[in-house]
Amino acid sequence: MLLQKKVALVTGASRGIGKAIALELAREGADVVVNCIHSEQKADDVARRIEALGRRALVVKADVSKQQQVEAMRERVLEQFDGVDVLVNNAGVHHHVKLWDMDEAEWRSLLGVDLDGVFFCSKAFSAEMREKKRGRIINISSTVAFTGTDHEVHYAASKAAVIGLTKSLALELAGHNITVNAIAPGEIATDMTASETAEERKKALELIPLGRIGQPEDVAYAAVFLASDRASFITGQTIHVNGGEAMF
Numbered sequence: 215m216l217l218q219k220k221v222a223l224v225t226g227a228s229r230g231i232g233k234a235i236a237l238e239l240a241r242e243g244a245d246v247v248v249n250c251i252h253s254e255q256k257a258d259d260v261a262r263r264i265e266a267l268g269r270r271a272l273v274v275k276a277d278v279s280k281q282q283q284v285e286a287m288r289e290r291v292l293e294q295f296d297g298v299d300v301l302v303n304n305a306g307v308h309h310h311v312k313l314w315d316m317d318e319a320e321w322r323s324l325l326g327v328d329l330d331g332v333f334f335c336s337k338a339f340s341a342e343m344r345e346k347k348r349g350r351i352i353n354i355s356s357t358v359a360f361t362g363t364d365h366e367v368h369y370a371a372s373k374a375a376v377i378g379l380t381k382s383l384a385l386e387l388a389g390h391n392i393t394v395n396a397i398a399p400g401e402i403a404t405d406m407t408a409s410e411t412a413e414e415r416k417k418a419l420e421l422i423p424l425g426r427i428g429q430p431e432d433v434a435y436a437a438v439f440l441a442s443d444r445a446s447f448i449t450g451q452t453i454h455v456n457g458g459e460a461m462f
């Protein structure tokens with residue numbers, strides 16, 4: 215196992231990609247803090263599955279877009295664990311809104327989760343990592359950070375900002391033996407993409423050379439690798455998990 219005696223926190227781990235990452239980290243030996251904002255029952259189910267693997271699990275409900283709630287989550291984590299070794303900034307929201315229909319509240323609320331949340335959690339949870347002189351931060355960005363998209367400028371902007379944040383944090387934290395990397399998923403089958411029409415799904419599939427939509431586990435395997443000692447010389451990078459949809 216790659217992550218024995220490690221503690222991981224995965225934001226937005228009640229569903230989708232975050233859930234798959236939490237379970238894969240646990241399969242590799244990590245104890246896992248499962249964060250959510252609304253779906254406490256689902257987060258509890260994820261925690262039970264982690265415990266069934268013989269690991270410890272802690273569910274913490276917190277809105278990552280609110281710094282006070284992130285700080286309270288850190289206090290809660292420190293009651294049970296000696297900090298976290300692996301932070302996965304996964305929580306995210308995504309809304310199809312055209313520029314002309316996007317008001318300030320919509321812009322700010324999405325950036326609050328998808329960008330501010332990454333900043334608040336990285337700041338809070340890197341404190342113990344810096345003391346221990348080891349850690350892993352993994353930020354979930356998106357292919358649209360690189361390609362753009364025609365219906366959600368706020369989402370693409372936040373995910374592109376996460377790449378800049380990742381590189382800068384990688385530089386700031388390298389001296390503390392903390393690596394910071396991003397994963398940019400393409401089309402992954404989760405609740406976030408479930409509302410697509412059959413036509414939209416068909417169009418999306420046509421763009422993927424490997425001929426299938428990604429599964430949450432495809433992203434989780436990349437996260438496990440970045441969290442492991444095998445990735446100790448990799449920092450400031452982005453792994454693209456997109457079936458070949460876009461190549462950089």
Ligand code: NAP
Nearest residue numbers: 226228230231250251252253277278305306356402404406
């Ligand atoms: P999802 O199925 O909609 O799940 C979103 C998760 O984020 C849920 O656990 C949700 O918690 C949590 N969350 C939302 N707002 C939060 C907040 N303010 N504070 C804490 N947790 C919050 O999404 P997904 O598809 O798994 O996406 C996960 C990440 O991958 C996101 O960052 C997304 O942008 C990125 N991504 C997804 C795709 C894709 O095709 N699916 C592609 C590229 C990138 P609750 O259950 O409590 O609501």
